[in-house]
Amino acid sequence: MRIKSWAHGLAFLCCAVGSAEAEDTKAVYPAMAPLAQYQVASPSEEMALARSAAPTSISGDAEILTLGVRGYELAMKGKNGFVCIVERSWGAGFDDAEFWNPKIRAPICLNPAAARTVLPGYLERTEWVLAGSTKSDMIARTRAAIAANRFVMPGPGAMCYMMSKQGYLSDVDGHWHPHLMFFLGHTDGAAWGANLDGSPIFAAQGDPEPVTTFFVPVTKWSDGTPAVVEMR
Numbered sequence: 001m002r003i004k005s006w007a008h009g010l011a012f013l014c015c016a017v018g019s020a021e022a023e024d025t026k027a028v029y030p031a032m033a034p035l036a037q038y039q040v041a042s043p044s045e046e047m048a049l050a051r052s053a054a055p056t057s058i059s060g061d062a063e064i065l066t067l068g069v070r071g072y073e074l075a076m077k078g079k080n081g082f083v084c085i086v087e088r089s090w091g092a093g094f095d096d097a098e099f100w101n102p103k104i105r106a107p108i109c110l111n112p113a114a115a116r117t118v119l120p121g122y123l124e125r126t127e128w129v130l131a132g133s134t135k136s137d138m139i140a141r142t143r144a145a146i147a148a149n150r151f152v153m154p155g156p157g158a159m160c161y162m163m164s165k166q167g168y169l170s171d172v173d174g175h176w177h178p179h180l181m182f183f184l185g186h187t188d189g190a191a192w193g194a195n196l197d198g199s200p201i202f203a204a205q206g207d208p209e210p211v212t213t214f215f216v217p218v219t220k221w222s223d224g225t226p227a228v229v230e231m232r
Contacts, residue, residue, distance in 0.1 A: 028101075029089075029097070032129065035069065035130070038088050038089075040086065040105070046067065046075075047075050049164070050085050050107055050108075050109070051107075052107050052165070052222055052223070053084050053160075053162055053163060053222065054082070055161075058080070059161075061080040061082070062080060062082035063077055063078030063082070063083045064076040066085075067088065071123060071126050072085060082109055082111055083110050084107070084108070084110075085108060085119075086106065087106040087122065088102075088105075088126070089101040090129045091122050091125070092104075093206075094135055094138070098170055098171065099135070104169065104170070105166075105168045106168075107164035108161070108162050109161045110159075111158065111159050111160065113155040113159070117153065117154050118154050118160075120152065121152065121209075142208060142209065143208050151209065153210070154211060158182070158184075159180060159182045160180070160183075162180070163178035163179070163218065163221055164178075164222055165178075165223065177217040178217065178218050178220060178221050178227050179215050180215070181214065182213070182214045182216070183211060183212075183213055184212050184213075185212070186210045187212040189205075189212070189214075194214060200217060201214055201216055
């Protein structure tokens, strides 16, 4: 199993997925597809998909953002400080084989701390992508922000829900497992017992961003139906 990252080039807004044949996938997704292929059929459909990231008790009062031609736009104001969106493929790490996969739909609902300190990086990257920036340019911008101490670290308690049965996180695993994610500055995964045999916790290190994301699979989808979680 490998961990695939989603967001500001890090393991920030991350999804955990199974292994893929990188060479085959790179041949299929060598560059960005036309924007229309990344768009959802209608704003209402994208809003529903975004809300499916978390139980209705959370997502029902969350702010909803949907993808426009220049970036994400406010579709519904929230009441509880959570923000739900559907991430696209460019939220992955820069070296990810599916970085430009137009089929990726990753519903995610961030708590207030993550909405303030983690989400802005992905939203900015989306603006870069839609403005035509190359991957090398985005890497350079990210490294410059880190060097200038302008990179925003995850706030205390930053986490998110990815519990949508309707998501599509990779060509190999589809919606994978429902899971929670916790965002910290670089942390040794062993401190959480992550990535060990039998452990229910996985960890991914950001690169070049100094961020660690911990993944915890859960036993139910956001609609309350059971999910079979097999640890390997």
